[in-house]
Amino acid sequence: MRxxxxxxxxxxxxxxxFHGKxxxxxxSVQKYFKNKNPFVLELGCGNGExxxxxxxKYPDKNFIGVDLKGSRIWTGAKKALELSVTNAAFxxxxxxxxxxxxxNPIVEEIWIPFPNPFPLRRSIKQRLVHKRFLDVYRNICxxxxxxxxxxxxxxLYNYAVKVIEDEKLNLVAATEDLYKSDFYKDELTIQTKYELQHLNDGKTIKYVCFKFQ
Ligand SMILES: C[S@@+](CC[C@H](N)C(=O)[O-])C[C@H]1O[C@@H](n2cnc3c(N)ncnc32)[C@H](O)[C@@H]1O
Structure with a gap:
């Protein structure tokens, strides 16, 4: 098998x-974590960096990587098991x-690192910051x-800023060059596989943070 x-x-x-219905x-999530700690999600997590x-870093919180492709999740899930990271699941x-x-609204934070940009007009609805996804996030946050x-x-960066404005959400931070900005510290220095590839290609990393209230 390949x-x-x-x-x-x-x-x-x-x-x-976890997968299925x-x-x-x-x-399965409730059984696995067995606590009332807040959840942090990573969407389109790929390897789950x-x-x-x-x-x-935060043993008192529950972390979940979400991706529609199981083959991508495999790397992060195996690593979490090898390192005995019990407060992480996928x-x-x-x-x-x-x-x-x-x-219930139990999610404290959502990370969306390097989602597919879906540049074509017909695929805009697939962008992880499209209004239909924001409505889902609003329900669980x-x-x-x-x-x-x-x-x-x-x-995608410009689109996200516009959606935040159109939806009258609370824009917390926005920069077209994260590495040259004051935001570049702590969790924002964690690098993903795609981030490293983009840096290698000489691209600048953009960052947007927002809240519903
Ligand atoms: C460009 S990759 C980035 C992976 C990783 N975040 C990184 O930075 O290396 C985008 C990921 O998002 C996943 N994805 C795309 N649309 C999704 C959706 N609607 N729900 C969950 N995952 C999605 C893809 O399967 C893919 O693994």
Missing amino acids: RKGRKQKEVRILPNV PEIISE YTLALAQ IITKADRLHLIFN LPEAKIHLKTDDEN
Whole structure:
């Protein structure tokens, strides 16, 4: 079996990876964490760099990496098991189904590192900062929750700033060059696989942070 196929199969039996119907995932999440700690999500997590790094830094919070592709989640999930990071888990699902998994507002923070920019007009609805996703996030987030977007894509950056304005959300931070800004410290220095690739290609990293209130 090819590597990707093997990962896709193996990831589904890892004890820190949940998939299937939303109600099954919801139950598995509760059983796995067994606490009332707030949740932090990483959407389109790929290898789950944010989930892993933050879970190690903040043992009193629950971290979940979310990606629709199990083969991508495999790397982070295996690493979390190897390092015995028990406050991190992963969910294979589309982000627009999260409100079916988290029925209460229990999410304290959402990280969206380098989502697919979906540049074509017909695919705008797939952008993880499109209004239909914001409506989902609003349902699962605590009132003071922060949503962080990192991207190399100027069009997506401008789109996010406009959606935040149109939706009358609270813009906390926005910079077209994160590394040259005052925001470049702490969690914002965590680098993902795509971030490293974009830096290698000479691109600047953009950052937007907003709240619903
Ligand atoms: C460009 S990759 C970035 C991966 C990682 N965040 C990084 O920075 O290295 C975007 C990821 O988002 C995932 N993705 C795209 N749309 C999604 C959706 N609606 N729900 C969940 N994951 C999604 C893709 O499968 C892919 O792994």
